[in-house]
Amino acid sequence: MHEPPERAPRDLRIPLGGLSPNVVRRPRLRRTLRTLLSWPMVAAVVGIVAALAGGLLATAEPQIEVRLDAAGYRIDGEQLQPQGSGVYVGSGGAALVIARRPQGQVAGASAVLDGRSMTGHCEPAAAGETCRFTVDGAPLSATDQRTDDGWHRTYSDGRTVSIHLTGAHNAPVPFAVGR
Amino acid sequence: MANRSAFTVVLAVVVAAVQVGSAYVVLGTPDLAAARDFLTGTGPSTMVGSVAAAQLVLWATLAVASVAALVAGLTRTVGAVQSASRSAIWSVVVVATGALILAAGVDHRTTAGSVTLSGGSVPEARAQLAP
Numbered sequence: 001m002h003e004p005p006e007r008a009p010r011d012l013r014i015p016l017g018g019l020s021p022n023v024v025r026r027p028r029l030r031r032t033l034r035t036l037l038s039w040p041m042v043a044a045v046v047g048i049v050a051a052l053a054g055g056l057l058a059t060a061e062p063q064i065e066v067r068l069d070a071a072g073y074r075i076d077g078e079q080l081q082p083q084g085s086g087v088y089v090g091s092g093g094a095a096l097v098i099a100r101r102p103q104g105q106v107a108g109a110s111a112v113l114d115g116r117s118m119t120g121h122c123e124p125a126a127a128g129e130t131c132r133f134t135v136d137g138a139p140l141s142a143t144d145q146r147t148d149d150g151w152h153r154t155y156s157d158g159r160t161v162s163i164h165l166t167g168a169h170n171a172p173v174p175f176a177v178g179r
Numbered sequence: 180m181a182n183r184s185a186f187t188v189v190l191a192v193v194v195a196a197v198q199v200g201s202a203y204v205v206l207g208t209p210d211l212a213a214a215r216d217f218l219t220g221t222g223p224s225t226m227v228g229s230v231a232a233a234q235l236v237l238w239a240t241l242a243v244a245s246v247a248a249l250v251a252g253l254t255r256t257v258g259a260v261q262s263a264s265r266s267a268i269w270s271v272v273v274v275a276t277g278a279l280i281l282a283a284g285v286d287h288r289t290t291a292g293s294v295t296l297s298g299g300s301v302p303e304a305r306a307q308l309a310p
Contacts, residue, residue: 039266039267040187040190040266040269041190042270043269044270046274047194047198048193048198048277050274050277051202051276051277051280053281054281054285055201055204057205057288058204060288062292063292075294078296080296083301087305089301090296090297092296092298092299093298093299094297094298095301095303097308106308106310108306108307108308110299110303110304112299113295114290114294116227119303119304119306119307120307121308136225174307
């Protein structure tokens, strides 16, 4: 029986082209950066930031411009023309009535506001005025506190709106705006 | 590897929680009765009903997206091999959900700051003067 020649032990090495034969570990910082800059992480950050921005925008206090002068009652871009005796009527039929009472100005309104039928009543109070509304049949109230440039309204459900007045500085706003 | 898996699970849960919380702030709770009336009722459509139905659709979309993102985020840690496709699905769903909430927030901000008046009547307005 012919036995195969015994091979001499050989040192078989893979040519590394000048690289170190030692194990190279990536630095921890680089691994961390690689994880942070991966697509899922970027997507997570974008998704969270977008969601938080949406929440911030939704809770940010809106501001409404109201002007009462000889030309009529203007709320945002809607003009209500004076009809005399404190009555103001918009082109679409929205109506506002302002009456003088011993305790001050009292106002009533009737309109379809942003697609919702609404009536409103505002009367003077200690720190400004109080208002009550009916929006699509549901009751709602608000307190208006006087500010340097108008009213700061707080609705009974906690929502707030800043009402900036020009013209008459005490113009009532019996419309459930900023909702 | 275990640390990375735990991190991925926490990330998926945190993202889902933040997005659902933001959606609650932006959309509020949907009026289910009004939405049902709008979708199945035979009467005339109302603004309240249409808004409630839109909210319901958005909530349903967000719920599906959040569950899909959560499942994709959690299950890719279970397998020995990380699935690139699941990562991609999770990333897309998370970004799309965030974009949807942002769009709803922008819409809410825009509509809250504008006033559109129509309808109404002087007699009804005059009737409001009563204390």
